Amino acid sequence: MSAKSIARRSGDLENTYDSLRVLNVERNGNIIYTYKDDKGNVVFGLYDCQTKQNEHLYIFETDLQAISCSINSERTLLATSLVQSTKEGRRNELQPGSKCLTLLVEIHPINNVKVLKAVDSSIWVQFLYPHVESHPPSENYLLLISEEKYIEQYHIQVIQEDGNKVVIKNSGHLPRHRVAEDFVWAQWDVLEQRLYYINLKKSESILKCIQFNADENFTLMFEAPLDISLNNSGFKLVNFGCDYLQDQEKLSKHPTLCVFTNNAGSLCVCYSPKFDTGDQITYSVFYFHKGYKKTFTTALGSADSHVTNDITFLNLDYYVAVYLPGHFFHLLNIQHPDLICHSLFLTGKSDMIERLPHNPLQSLAGSLVLDWNSGKLCRAQLHRSHLLLFLWNTPLDWEKIAALHCVLSCGRGSQLQEDQLILWISENISACHSFDLLQEFLIASSYWSIYPVASNVAKLLPYSSVLTWNTEIPGLTLVTEEIALPFMKVHSFKGYWEKLNYNLEYVKYAKPPFQYNNSMIRNEWNSLILEERRGKRRSTVYMRNILDNAMKVISNLEARNLEPRSVPLFKEEDNHQRLLVGLMVYELKEHLLRHLQGVEKKKIEQMVLDYISKLLDLICCILETSWRKHELHSWVLHFDGRGSAAEFAVFHLMTKILEATNSLFLPLPPGFHTLHLVLGVHCLPLHNLLQHIDNGVLLLTETAVTRLMKDLDNTERNEKLKFSIIVRIPLLIGQKISRLWDHPMSSSIIARNHVKQLLQNYKKQPRNSMIDKSSFSVEFLPLNYFIDMLTYIETSSQASEGHDNVDAKFVGETALKHTTMLLGL
Incomplete structure (x- = not known):
């Protein structure tokens, strides 16, 4: 206006x-x-x-x-x-x-x-x-x-x-x-009806806050020491209307000081001392809700431009904008300020800077901004389409990660925005070198999906996959220092004050951080898989609970997506991924229950289901976007024909998804490994395919191998492929899969696996040779002795159950045929 x-x-x-x-x-x-x-x-x-x-x-x-x-x-x-x-x-x-x-x-x-x-x-x-x-x-x-x-x-x-x-x-x-x-500075928060002011106490600046309540009583909420100098700055007011007289005539005599809060319980004090014209500017941000302050020293974007003390701090909810017209624009992430890569730093050479006003600005209540020269009053907001455009065009990793987080935080719940991000990520999956773009998107997007309804879980869930950031940002230096926490003057908190107090208590006592890490379930999952391979099982109640958890997630996911998917996922009982999903539900729920006191158990359970469902849905959406872009169809699941360029593109994307989720130990949608293997058989030469299998990149699922045995005929090339696959399948499903291939080589493999399993736990005991050998006897004494031993094991209590279709006679016949083939007889 x-x-x-x-x-x-x-x-x-x-x-x-x-x-x-x-x-x-x-x-x-x-x-x-x-x-x-x-x-x-x-x-x-x-x-x-x-x-x-x-x-x-x-x-x-x-x-x-x-x-x-x-x-x-x-x-x-x-x-x-x-x-x-x-x-x-x-x-x-x-x-x-x-x-x-x-x-x-x-x-x-x-x-x-x-x-x-x-x-x-x-x-x-x-x-x-x-x-x-x-x-x-x-x-x-x-x-x-x-x-x-x-x-x-x-x-x-x-x-x-x-x-x-x-x-x-x-x-x-x-x-x-x-x-x-006796104050030297005061700020009015018209939206929250709070008064901030600073008293000088023995040359120390003490920030105080008074809350005006609904009954018009006022309460001193906290006192906080500020390591700034206001001794000679005189008198300054902020947000008590638009006072042209004070702010224009006296601006050069005062440092710039603002207090910003948001509903998540943050408390920031932004401070820029009075400065003379030069080649750099320094300002500080006190993150009281984190327990430290950061001092930024930034080079001016244009050395020829006239510099005056008209730096502007703007409150943009989860961000604070720091703007010096014609020189720089910084977008500071106040919810997660630990790493510099989560904030955006633009200089005067940026196209985004050119779109901003070049006149002095006055920050008013909330995100209102007054342009002194034009008289325009407007509300500053982060424009998602401009952020997306900037994300697509910037070549710098730290700007990519900062813009990605900014888009996700300011556009929560926007399906169109999420679709645009997914399209960009699927086309730029390997564009970043300092971090994994896919990991960052999965973690950050899942975090923001439940944040609006559960902001108190912010410290308990990972916000980013990046743990450290050592890359310097040109033209910017940063110093981080610990600060004294505000001293709360009251003991009963509601609303914002309750969240701020929670943040302050967390800074005091929460060491090490309580963020969830999915690798906590790695040992348990590996143990369950190993027990399965050995034919052992945990208690029925335990396994049913884990699989029920997985079923709830999948049902929750399907309920949120009514439109049918083109990608053939969720079409099989992928027990391994279901186990991983179920274990994640169990461990994450226990983690939140331990640290979220006073939150209903049902609410926590729903948060966990929504969080994991969102994670799986994002993977599905990334695949769906690529699948439709390349116009693939369900016939891809058949093995006839060679892979196209489109199939190879999807296969490459799936491999990147697998790498990203494996390092974070995140679950995949059931059916992912089957589709990945089918595309691998289509697209890779045999030696590369086997390398991918042996290195664990491609997993041999029962569904995929069954299709392979049924769809491929017994040409020389297909026989070689089938044999290479069948010798690599786990023993548990090997017996079942081998019978689908009517071939001497399959019989040989069945016999080998049967013998291996019989002899694995065999304990030699004294026995008399009372076995009837008339059923099978050849003039080859080693083989006769071997058949005699197998027959004894099968008829004794040491034999394993479930192998009644394989016996010593079958093994002997298979061994004899294989021997004559090798000898050329």
């Missing part, structure tokens, strides 16, 4: 543009502005952000300069501070001899004017905006902030007369209380 658009909507003439100024933005978003009409009178108006209409509030028929203004939520009272005009021949007719007048006006309807202050120092005014449901319309509270370094709260009661006429009750004596005094 610009000054011209406000004036145009209010129906005033062009000559009001120059004098029109925004004075304040109230908690409900309404804008109070002032201008001088053609007679020199001071006019106050209000722009309603809901109706998009202007409303005339009051007019002073005298030449005064408004420095502050506020209106109560019912629009019945107007408070303003005015100073005498500097024009010759005009004088303050309301209160001669004073520099500043603070007035309280009844405006519903326009009635009396009460003088609250008539002093030589400047005064700023601000009505409190409590929650509507808890605020009686007759109760109003007004803050007066004096240049003499004190803040008072006025209690104003109003009554109705003659129908709807609102007047001040007992206007001759308004109760007031001293809120703060």
Whole structure:
């Protein structure tokens, strides 16, 4: 919203543009502005952000300069501070001899004017905006902030007369209380109704915060020492309206200091000392919710540009923007500031810098920004499409990872954005050298999928796959120092204060960090797989619980995706992946239950299901995007024909997914390994295929090998392939698969596996040779002895169950045939 658009909507003439100024933005978003009409009178108006209409509030028929203004939520009272005009021949007719007048006006309807202050120092005014449901319309509270370094709260009661006429009750004596005094800096948070101010105590700067509650009581919430110097900086106010006089004329004399919070319980203090023109600028950010501060020293983007102390800090929820027009734009991740790669640092050479205003900016409440030169008032937001475009175009790894996290955090729940990210990732899977792009996307996107409904799990789930970052960012140096934590002055917390206190307690006591790591289940999963290969099983109850967990995840995933997928996944009982999914559900649930006190068990269980479902869904979506892009179909699962370029592209992508998930020990969708193996048989030469199998890149699943045995005929090439595969399959499924291939080589393999299993646990015992040899006897004594031993094992209690289709006679016949073939007889 610009000054011209406000004036145009209010129906005033062009000559009001120059004098029109925004004075304040109230908690409900309404804008109070002032201008001088053609007679020199001071006019106050209000722009309603809901109706998009202007409303005339009051007019002073005298030449005064408004420095502050506020209106109560019912629009019945107007408070303003005015100073005498500097024009010759005009004088303050309301209160001669004073520099500043603070007035309280009844405006519903326009009635009396009460003088609250008539002093030589400047005064700023601000009505409190409590929650509507808890605020009686007759109760109003007004803050007066004096240049003499004190803040008072006025209690104003109003009554109705003659129908709807609102007047001040007992206007001759308004109760007031001293809120703060002897401060050198103060900031008003209009959205959360908080007052931050700094006292000097033995040359130490102490930051304090007062919370104004729904019942209009105010409470000192915390005190925090700041390692900054404000001794000679004088008096400075932040966010008490749009004070052009103070911020423009005195800007060069003061350091820039802002306090930012968000609903996740963060508390940041951004500080930039007064600086002279030079080739670099330093600023600090105190991350109180993390227990340290970071001091950034950045080279100026353009050495020829004029530098003034007009650095701007903007609150963008999970980020703080630090902007110096024409030089640099930094986007600091305040939720996860540990690694520099999670923040974005752009210099004046960037195209994104060119899109930003080149004029001095004033940061107001929330993310509102006032452009002094143009008079435009706008709300700063991170534009997802611009961030995506920047992500696609930047060649630098640290900018890629920072932009990726920024897109995910500011666009939670946007399916279109997620589809665009997945398309970009599938085409740039190997574009980053400093980190694994796929891992970063899977971890960060899964994290943000449940963050909005469970922000208290932020410290318990991994946010990034990157643990360290040693790459320097050109033009930027960084120093990290521990700081003293705020001292909370109250003991009962709600809302934001509860989350801040939780963060502070975590900094104090949570060492080492409590983040979940999926490798915690690696040993258990390997143990279960080994037991399966040996034919052993855990208790039925335990295994049923694990597999039930996996079924819940898959059901949850299928319920969230109603459209059928093109990729043939979830079409088989992949027990190994189901075990891994079930174990992850169990371990992650136990992890959250240990560290999340006071959260319902059902809520935690649902969070776990949603988190793991999202992880699997992302893998499916990446495959689905590539599958549809290359126009593949379900017939890919058949083995007839050679692999195309499209199939090889999908195979390469699946291999990258496998590498990314293996190093983090993350589960894959059931059916992934089957599809991967089929594509591998299509696309790879035999020797490369076998290398992939032997190195564990391709896994021989029962479904894939069964299809291979059934689909391929017994040509020489296919026989070689089948034999190479069948000798590598696990013994547990080898017996079943071998019988699908009607070939002498298959019989030989069946016999070998049978003998191997019989002799594996064989314990030699004394026995008499009472076995009837007439059933099978050849003139080859070693073979006769071997058959005799196998027959004894089969008929004794040492034999294993489940091999009634294989006996010693079959083994003997197979061995004899194989021997005669080798001897050429």
